[in-house]
Amino acid sequence: MSSTRITRKVLVAAGTVLALTGAAACSSSSDSGGSGSKGGASGKKVRLITGVKSDPFYITMTCAAQTEAKAKGMDFSADGSAQWDVSVQRPLIDSVAATRPDGLLISPVDVSALTPSLKQIQSSGTKVALVDTTVTDTSIGITRISSDNEKGGRVAADALAKLMDEKGSAIVISVKPGVSTTDARIKGFTEEMGKYPNIKLLPTLYDNDLPATAASQIQSTLAAHPDLGGVFAGNTNTGTGIATGLKQAGKQGTVKVAAFDAEPDEVASLKAGTLQVLVAQDPGAIGKEAVDQLAAAFEGKTVQKSIGTNMVAITKANMNQPEISKYFYKAGC
Amino acid sequence: MSANSQDIKPTAKAPDAPESDGGRFAVPPWLRRAAGVSELWTFVILVALVAFFTIAAPGKFFTTYDITQIAVNASIYLVLGVGMTFVIITAGIDLSIGSVLVLAAVSAGEYNVHHGGPTAGWGTVVVCVVIALAVGTGWGALQGAVVATGKVPPLIVTLGGLGAALGIAELATGGQDPAGAAATHLQNSLGFGKLLGIPWMVILAAVVTALFGAVLGATRFGSHTLAIGSNPTAVRRAGIPVGRHLIKVYGLMGLLAGLGAVMWLASYGTTSIAGHSTDNLKVITAVVLGGTSLFGGRGSVLGTVIGVFIPAVLTTGLIVIGVQQYWQDVAVGVVLVVAVYIDQMRRKTRERA
Numbered sequence: 001m002s003s004t005r006i007t008r009k010v011l012v013a014a015g016t017v018l019a020l021t022g023a024a025a026c027s028s029s030s031d032s033g034g035s036g037s038k039g040g041a042s043g044k045k046v047r048l049i050t051g052v053k054s055d056p057f058y059i060t061m062t063c064a065a066q067t068e069a070k071a072k073g074m075d076f077s078a079d080g081s082a083q084w085d086v087s088v089q090r091p092l093i094d095s096v097a098a099t100r101p102d103g104l105l106i107s108p109v110d111v112s113a114l115t116p117s118l119k120q121i122q123s124s125g126t127k128v129a130l131v132d133t134t135v136t137d138t139s140i141g142i143t144r145i146s147s148d149n150e151k152g153g154r155v156a157a158d159a160l161a162k163l164m165d166e167k168g169s170a171i172v173i174s175v176k177p178g179v180s181t182t183d184a185r186i187k188g189f190t191e192e193m194g195k196y197p198n199i200k201l202l203p204t205l206y207d208n209d210l211p212a213t214a215a216s217q218i219q220s221t222l223a224a225h226p227d228l229g230g231v232f233a234g235n236t237n238t239g240t241g242i243a244t245g246l247k248q249a250g251k252q253g254t255v256k257v258a259a260f261d262a263e264p265d266e267v268a269s270l271k272a273g274t275l276q277v278l279v280a281q282d283p284g285a286i287g288k289e290a291v292d293q294l295a296a297a298f299e300g301k302t303v304q305k306s307i308g309t310n311m312v313a314i315t316k317a318n319m320n321q322p323e324i325s326k327y328f329y330k331a332g333c
Numbered sequence: 334m335s336a337n338s339q340d341i342k343p344t345a346k347a348p349d350a351p352e353s354d355g356g357r358f359a360v361p362p363w364l365r366r367a368a369g370v371s372e373l374w375t376f377v378i379l380v381a382l383v384a385f386f387t388i389a390a391p392g393k394f395f396t397t398y399d400i401t402q403i404a405v406n407a408s409i410y411l412v413l414g415v416g417m418t419f420v421i422i423t424a425g426i427d428l429s430i431g432s433v434l435v436l437a438a439v440s441a442g443e444y445n446v447h448h449g450g451p452t453a454g455w456g457t458v459v460v461c462v463v464i465a466l467a468v469g470t471g472w473g474a475l476q477g478a479v480v481a482t483g484k485v486p487p488l489i490v491t492l493g494g495l496g497a498a499l500g501i502a503e504l505a506t507g508g509q510d511p512a513g514a515a516a517t518h519l520q521n522s523l524g525f526g527k528l529l530g531i532p533w534m535v536i537l538a539a540v541v542t543a544l545f546g547a548v549l550g551a552t553r554f555g556s557h558t559l560a561i562g563s564n565p566t567a568v569r570r571a572g573i574p575v576g577r578h579l580i581k582v583y584g585l586m587g588l589l590a591g592l593g594a595v596m597w598l599a600s601y602g603t604t605s606i607a608g609h610s611t612d613n614l615k616v617i618t619a620v621v622l623g624g625t626s627l628f629g630g631r632g633s634v635l636g637t638v639i640g641v642f643i644p645a646v647l648t649t650g651l652i653v654i655g656v657q658q659y660w661q662d663v664a665v666g667v668v669l670v671v672a673v674y675i676d677q678m679r680r681k682t683r684e685r686a
């Protein structure tokens with residue numbers, strides 16, 4: 001039934017887009033493009049559009065980008081879509097395009113649907129940097145900065161294998177096949193787990209983002225494989241379902257659970273012992289790096305086409321060390 | 334939908350109407366329905382599945398652990414399925430249940446967040462339960478009122494409700510599940526607690542099922558529900574307030590969605606706003622598998638119990654014997670169509686006789 005929701009949103013968005021196109025047409029006649037200053041990053045107008053405004057991952061990224069932009073004297077402001085939805089993000093892009101910024105940092109929520117909007121904004125002279133997510137069209141963006149998801153999968157595998165004493169069965173429960181980031185994580189995880197001869201990796205299961213399905217899947221897996229020692233959870237919903245399933249089976253803590261990201265409630269779960277490994281991305285570095293690359297472009301220096309940021313495994317043992325706890329995502333700047 | 338079924342019903346239902354009326358005086362109707370051939374068929378399918386998996390995975394499938402696990406995971410769907418059985422028997426449908434569950438969970442969860450969070454006392458837990466049940470019942474009754482008075486098909490009313498309830502829940506929370514939505518007291522009692530080795534979730538679902546099974550089979554409320562689904566015009570002419578009854582039936586569905594919300598909070602500890610988009614399809618599948626007619630007038634709670642367990646046993650069993658995941662969706666789909674096909678064949682032969 002989600003299709004009905006989508007239809008509803010599309011209708012609303014279509015209306016918004018129509019209204020905004022009108023507004024954009026008006027403002028484009030008054031020539032306010034560019035800030036006039038040549039060379040140097042200072043005074044340049046830079047905008048950031050994130051995937052989901054209220055997501056701690058993006059909040060952390062925004063905070064770091066803001067700090068870096070301020071230090072470079074840029075005129076910086078950020079916004080994000082309310083939901084992970086093309087029809088919500090597109091009007092945002094169009095309204096930002098109307099203000100003709102010098103630089104745009106964006107986490108596109110779709111690999112192709114936003115290409116026309118981004119092409120348009122790029123052709124009007126705005127320098128675009130893709131942060132976190134990307135689009136398939138390689139002509140878009142002067143730089144692409146994201147976590148190295150395959151490496152993240154490897155980091156998760158190593159941390160999990162260590163907690164499992166390098167023996168027993170392990171399984172990946174993910175959201176759905178065909179999502180570039182999670183597919184890359186699973187690929188890395190699978191390859192790295194292959195290096196541990198005493199760990200048997202079971203076929204990946206998909207729960208379609210439904211915690212109830214994940215709970216039933218983990219319990220069924222336990223019935224078939226009592227030696228199950230580790231689970232790699234695809235996202236927060238999956239993690240919730242796995243935690244409930246393990247608790248009902250009385251296996252919480254015995255079966256180790258690794259999850260991606262280090263959002264505040266995940267850190268709380270790590271403390272409480274529901275999760276044993278968090279693989280944190282470095283959204284702060286993504287934001288800072290993107291501002292630096294834009295500045296380099298403004299100053300006419302060389303720009304790195306693609307940057308993969310680091311990932312780190314957080315466990316209960318190391319979570320209090322300052323060089324690890326700095327990776328916790330923030331709920332506000 | 335109800336407009337259509339009115340045209341079909343008198344002809345399709347006429348043959349067995351006198352027979353079932355006569356039977357109601359002789360044998361208690363719940364007993365008749367319990368022994369109904371329709372449930373027997375689906376029950377045979379369920380037993381066959383259990384037997385197959387037990388043989389295919391000896392010592393792994395039909396174990397205490399596995400039965401408990403299947404029952405716990407099915408409990409919320411069972412509670413929703415009981416309500417849906419009533420709705421579908423009136424020739425209606427409720428697509429909004431997942432969203433109503435989320436709305437009830439969010440309402441209760443937000444109260445809990447502001448009154449103690451995870452460490453909230455029993456008083457807060459009780460208020461949260463009342464809030465969830467009230468929100469669910471209120472929303473359900475409202476939808477029932479629109480169906481009854483506005484002559485808007487239930488498919489459309491609840492389709493609107495599906496979007497609206499979820500939208501309100503997202504507005505209230507900003508689209509993010511609030512942290513601390515469930516009290517530890519609630520989780521440790523209803524969520525993970527057991528009585529004599531049986532989880533409270535399963536006991537609660539069993540009580541709800543038995544209670545409303547009896548209501549459908551042995552009370553005037555139940556026979557009015559069945560009658561409205563059979564022939565609303567006749568029922569109206571007999572002086573039974575059809576509209577008021579529909580409001581009660583949709584209110585009951587809402588109440589059980591609210592109860593589902595409490596059970597969800599208890600076992601998952603979070604509102605899972607994004608995790609209920611397919612609850613309606615799962616529950617409707619179970620009810621139809623259980624032999625309840627989408628055209629109304631026929632159905633039983635016992636059938637729904639079997640209908641909930643067939644997909645649950647299938648998915649668990651296929652994981653246990655190690656079948657690739659994509660086959661699970663195929664298998665559930667095939668079993669659904671086969672079960673309804675057999676049911677139709679059986680009905681055709683009965684009508685000929």
